[in-house]
Amino acid sequence: GYSGDDGQATSAQIYAPWNAAVDRTDTYLYIADRDNNKIRRVNLSSGIITHVATTSSPAGIGFDSGGNVYIASSNDIIQKIDPVTLEIITVAGILGNGGYSGDTGPATSAQIDAPFGIAVDSHDHIYFPEFSNHVARKLIPSAIRISGTPTNDNVGDHAVTIEVDDGISTDSQSFTITVINVNTPPEIAVIPRQTIYVNAEGASMSFTATDDVTAGCDLSITYTTSDLSLLSVNNISYTCSAGTYYLLLTPTTDQSGAVSITLTLSDGENLSATRTFTVIVSPPGAGNALSFDGTDDVVEVPASSLYETDYSTFEFWVKPQDNVNEDSIIIGLRTETNNCRFNLNMNVAANQIGLWNDVNFRTISYPLTPGRWYHLALVDDGTSSAKLYINGVQYAYPIEINTVPTNQTLIIGGMQGRTEYFSGSIDEVRIWNTNLSQEQIRENMCKRLTGEESNLVAYFRFDNTTGTKLVDLSGNDNHGTLLTMDNSDWVTSGAALGDDSAYDYVGSVITDFSASIAHSDGDQFTATGDGGTYTGIHVYLVNESPNTTTIPDGYTSMDTDHYYGVFPIGTSPTYSVAYNYSGNTYALDDSNLQMAYRANNAGTWTGFASTQYTSTTTLVKTGIAAFSGISATEFILGKNEAPEISALIVTEIISGYFHTLALKNDGTVWAWGYNNYGQLGDGTTTDKSSPIQVPGMDNVIELATGYDHNLALKNDGTVWAWGLNDYGQLGDGTTTNRTSPVQISGLSNVIQLAAGKYHSLALKNDGTVWTWGYNSNGQLGDGTTTNRNSPIQLSGLINVTALEGGCYFSLALKNDGTVWGLGTNDYGQLGDGTTTSRNTPVQVSGLNNVIALSGGDKSACALKSDGTVWAWGINTYGQLGDGTTTDRNTPVQVLTVNNITMLSTKFDHTHALKSDGTLWGWGRNTDGQLGDGSSTHRTSPVQISGLNNILTLNNGAFHGVAINTYNIIWAWGYNSKGQVGDGTTTNRNTPVLIDFGESGMLTTNEDTGITKTFIATDAESSACDLSIAMASSDLNLFTDNHFTYTCSANSYIISITPEQDLSGFATITIITTDAGGLTASDSFSVTVVSVNDVPVITSESTLIVNEDSTASFTLTATDAESADCSMDITFASSNTTLMPIENISYTCAS
Known part of the structure; x- marks a missing residue:
């Protein structure tokens, strides 16, 4: 039992005492009261027992020359008690962490196991046996530990002198440290996940490697890949400079996906190190997508417990077509027994996006246009109201997404047991086991992920061109399988996706919506709303060569290093773009600089004329429509020499x-x-x-x-x-x-x-x-x-x-x-x-x-x-x-x-x-x-x-x-x-x-045409391929109705005729336009001289008149220069006896 503290020791209770010892002054008897977890002492003069310290199952007691008490504790530590203050501290071992380690090192960092007994010598060295380790060890409380690390690769003998100073006197000791050569394996720096592009030739990536005995670039290197069909070892090569290795990777033609590369580097003593990293092979920008026929096309992703959380987000880009099925299912989850956790569906005709959770069905109204891409994010935040973000804007469903405590199967494009299959294209599906916020959705919706993001469960880029496997790039191997689909269903995607993006959803007027993004070489791209209505706008950068580098008609070249895209959000939005090309090496010579455009990741670029401000190194184009008119969503620099005309x-x-x-x-x-x-x-x-x-x-x-x-x-x-x-x-x-x-x-x-x-x-x-x-x-x-x-x-x-x-x-x-x-x-x-x-x-x-x-x-x-x-x-x-x-x-x-x-x-x-x-x-x-x-x-x-x-x-x-x-x-x-x-x-x-016929001031008579020859050339156009138009300062005198031209060897012969019976002066401008939309013009003047036209008179050729009677008939007389009824009319008769002149008279009307 336990009792009797501060009383006579002979009346006290103790429990399984394990050890006892008298201090060096013979004043106290210390007792290890093991089962009471106490250290107690008895004053040998008075016989009074007192409690000194509490510790776990003490098993040994010893004393140093200073009177300090050392305790061996069964929870794997040695403790010291100050005899005056009774403060207790640990001097060796790690509490509750038994084991064996730490010889020659600090005692408090060493592992000891079940110490029993304490012995202290005349030098205050402490000895204790360890029951479980079968050893006895020595603790030197007053030792000074000297430690150090030799400099890299510095071997041999080194003299060291230690000096101790107590403030009164000093002492020193010298000794020699011998550093011996010990080779370690090479060290390869961590290699992050890499992205290279489909059909890249010698795509470059780098890493560093070091070794004790072998220079960095002299290490031997081998590599293996996890998918030889995507990236063969034969298509990997390298160069090295100053310890930096540059791998050159060429993936198999037209293939995409993820592949692991394992590098092994060996030094001259056959020590080696390995490093494995992932390479994603992907097309640039939006890449590819899957086209679903609305009949039976689906992608099934195997059951995974990763979907079973109270918080989740499902993101994807979708392009619906005209409804094949009402409420066609885009994506959903089902259980092992085919019960539906949820499905999200679209009804294009009704302009609705619906959510079904196997119990309830609710819809959100949203204007949907067939053939247009939308970004959707369905968020389950654990509440009874699921959230849907359409193009980054939040909407709410008054129902929850069911949580089912069994493995789930992800279905893309439909649902087993249902006939409402999706009709359209889907791209960039992301599954998260967290509820993303609106800002997080906006931050990533227009840029591709690396696959290493936190809480990312599955990531599908849809970038294949063949096969029935939908590759998961998250590293979780949740790969999907295409059912009833084939190679023809892999199509080009038009989703608004790049490598980086910026956005703006704040504004009260259209021009408030403006976003800018810059490239590392210094150029910057800005898109600003200028028409329609807006709720937001995104711009994105694709930091690689586009999938097509064929220059537009009329262009001499194109900057294939990078390009930009715009995703406007609103009703009939139009926007302006400003491309500041300062710093872009392609634009060092900015003469003839223009932009080219395309929509929906199309296979061709089209030139258009933008306004260049060389003082600010900026190209500007206004009134661009993403979804109608000049449908432009992606922009690239090019050079188009303007035509010349004279x-x-x-x-x-x-x-x-x-x-x-x-x-x-x-x-x-x-x-x-x-x-x-x-x-x-x-x-x-x-x-x-x-x-x-x-x-x-x-x-x-x-x-x-x-x-x-x-x-x-x-x-x-x-x-x-x-x-x-x-x-x-x-x-x-x-x-x-x-x-x-x-x-x-x-x-x-x-x-x-x-x-x-x-x-x-x-x-x-x-x-x-x-x-x-x-x-x-x-x-x-x-x-x-x-x-x-x-x-x-x-x-x-x-x-x-x-x-x-x-x-x-x-x-x-x-x-x-x-x-x-x-x-x-x-x-x-x-x-x-x-x-x-x-x-x-x-x-x-x-x-x-x-x-x-x-x-x-x-x-x-x-x-x-x-x-x-x-x-x-x-x-x-x-x-x-x-x-x-x-x-x-x-x-x-x-x-x-x-x-x-x-x-x-x-x-x-x-x-x-x-x-x-x-x-x-x-x-x-x-x-x-x-x-x-x-x-x-x-x-x-x-x-x-x-x-x-x-x-x-x-x-x-x-x-x-x-x-x-x-x-x-x-x-x-x-x-x-x-x-x-x-x-x-x-x-x-x-x-x-x-009169050479080539004057800039021409004269012609009324109703008489003129011809004039112009030389029109364009560096990018074939002879006579330019379009020609006319503009007149007097649209009454000269119109397009009487403008024609012919061309031979870039000589355009212009023919124009003034409108009938008109005269005057006009400046004629001839405008030539190339395939890229650039124009040039030249002007000349024409004076049309008035000519007095001969009057025109018509009448009946024969009139029969009875004898001695009067008859009348109608004639019409007109003149281009005279008003109605203003001309003089005279008469002549071939037989004045029969028809005297004085017997002829007339009236006039109109």
Whole structure:
């Protein structure tokens, strides 16, 4: 028993005492009162017994030199009692955790088992036997434990000194620690679950590995896979760098699912480690889905106790079709006895989603559209009211989902024993054993899971393309089986699914609903409501290449790194998107950047025109409808060059001695004037006073003329020539005249042409100059005076940027702004301060900063970058423009003209174009070649009246031509050979308009149609594939009813006719559109001149009148310009005796 504390020990009760001991001062007797779980002591002087401590079945007692009492306790610990304070602490063992461990370590971390007895030596070392471990152990309470870990891979002997300091004195001891080499297996870092994409080639993933003795990349590696049909070992390879392994995985074509890969890494001592991880093979974005026929298609997932919780969530994407069955079942659970726990069903015709729990049936009204995807989440939160979230918005059923305490079978698409099978598509089914909140549903509904999420019971992506197995990616192996379904039921999904998503369900007006998501490379995509009604909007990112990378019609490329999607929620919602492409490496060159779109994960992308704001690196498109109109839900960057359109116009006009050439923007060449040597290139020697096309000349970009020969440069860098060839100036290796163009052999990469009277020059893209033809004065620059009938390189001239040919001399402009000349110099036309001819180049004295040159018969001009003009050479007619007729062998400034942008010198006169579009001329004017209305020579510039808005000009020997901003061609001067081009041979001392049919200001008569040619091209479109439309500033005068066009080789010939009997003025805009929706336009004006139409009168041809009687008949008289009954009517009679005029009268109505 137990009693007697604080009384005489001889009267006390004790129970099964196990041990007793007297302390070292012989003051107390300590008793281990085992079955009372007490330590008690007796004062040996007074005989009084007292309670000292409570412990479990004490079995041993001992004392150290300080009087402390040590107790061996049967619950596997050694305790110490302070004899004064009676505080008890554990000094060895772990309470109630018997065993054997911890030698040489801290005693309180060691395991001991059933200690019996205590013995303490003179050094206060404590000894105790352990009954269950069959050992005796020693405890050193005052020991100082020194511990440490050597640095990695550091082996060998290391000296250590320990010093103890008690504040008064110190003591130290040194010893050696030997660290021996012990190899451990390699360590492989944890590898998270990976996702790669169907048909990926060499999809990359990485992990790190380390080892004590073998460098990371020198470890041997082997791998196995759990599904060789999905991922063969032969389709796994790796590279390694600095201990990081990069696995390259190529799954089997068109296969998807989950596969486990087990890696084994071995070091040089054959120690190895393994790591297993899961790889999901999945299509990008929404991937695939299953199509259910509404007759008998279902997926059955085997019984699982994982469904049996009081809290659960069932999520899925569903696309219903027109009802095959009312209340068609989407998903449900049944018991082993086919009792229904619940099923969720749809009635599209009734716009209802129903829940049945085998007892009650309730519905929620919701507008349902066949062929549209919906996200549904059915939540059982343990209450009597189940919740259904439709596209993230909560609805409630006033019934519960039954909880059945037996295994359940998940049925997708129907229910055994029921005929209401589902008709439509299902994707992305997720089963949770927790009740997800609304925010959790919204957070994940538009993005795919990894399969490792907490509380995820089953996860089906539906991403197969073949087979009857529905793979569970949760790791719980709840795989489903397709019943009465086959490969044809695997279809492309259109669910709104990506790798990441963002959403917004808060707003009071449409534009409040806006969501943004960014990609790691820096671009950002935003969708904002702009029409209809809204309850929410999602955007999602698919961070991989889409399932189709075929670029849209009209596009040159597409960014296949990632794309974005939008899922708007509401009634007839429309939205705008803003794609900020800053940071996207694909868009570093953002010219021609556009978006392309598709809906429902479609197999094709379609281009559309968006608005680009380069200052904010943003593309914007508004008014997009997800479910009608431009049905767009996914967007990707692409590049689509906008089409180009321009009216067929003359871009260059150039004159020879008595003929003129024009170059149009379609690359064709036109000619008129003198043709005695075939210089018109039409295969004849017949003069033409109006423009004709030079046959066979296309893709021409520049022209040059000598006196009677021509040069043409094509866009491929080749040169063609025709006309007079008596000195080899055509460069074809002969001296035979050519009435049709011939190619000059051996010349390529040419960028500019020039011609003198009988010689020719070409500048190549390497800055070298080539010459041929007449060389009597060394103008070819080869150091001789020998004529050349094929090109030779002019030595000593490099870095040339422009060439010009005078009569018997040549000029070259270098990239440093200096001018160099060679050839005849009898009047100082080389500008070097002498009259000595040169057969090698010499610099024109004192000229710098020159940007353009022009050469005449025996004089030349230069245009400086400051807009001033300088001239030198002969000055008989004032052709130097310095106010005198004094020849100059060095340049002088032309008086009074500045702000000059272009000049042309030919024979003995010059014209200069000012920046304000006016034209000025000086020099010889015998034949009106200055165009100032006189034949007076001018020693200083005079303005050519009537010419404004001039764009370009060129002089012939005795005539001139110019083109204004409306593409109207003007010409003047000597015209005996028709070189002015006005259809006559009459000289003109003022400019006359040349009808080329390509003016931007057209005139036509009332009721008379016009035609105009446009060149429309697009980098991504075939010839004539662009669509063409017309817009008129006056819809009464010109309408689409009288607009037609034909096309050949990108030349669109537009025909329009004004509405009948109307006149006036209209601006016509021709709009071309490519397949990607980008447009270009060009405009011209039309004046329709009123024409007085002849009146129209109709009447009966014969009238019979009785003698001496009066008769009447009706006639109708109309006139387009006259009001009803406003015309004068007169009568004539073939027999005035029978029918006198005075006997005829009329009235008029309407």
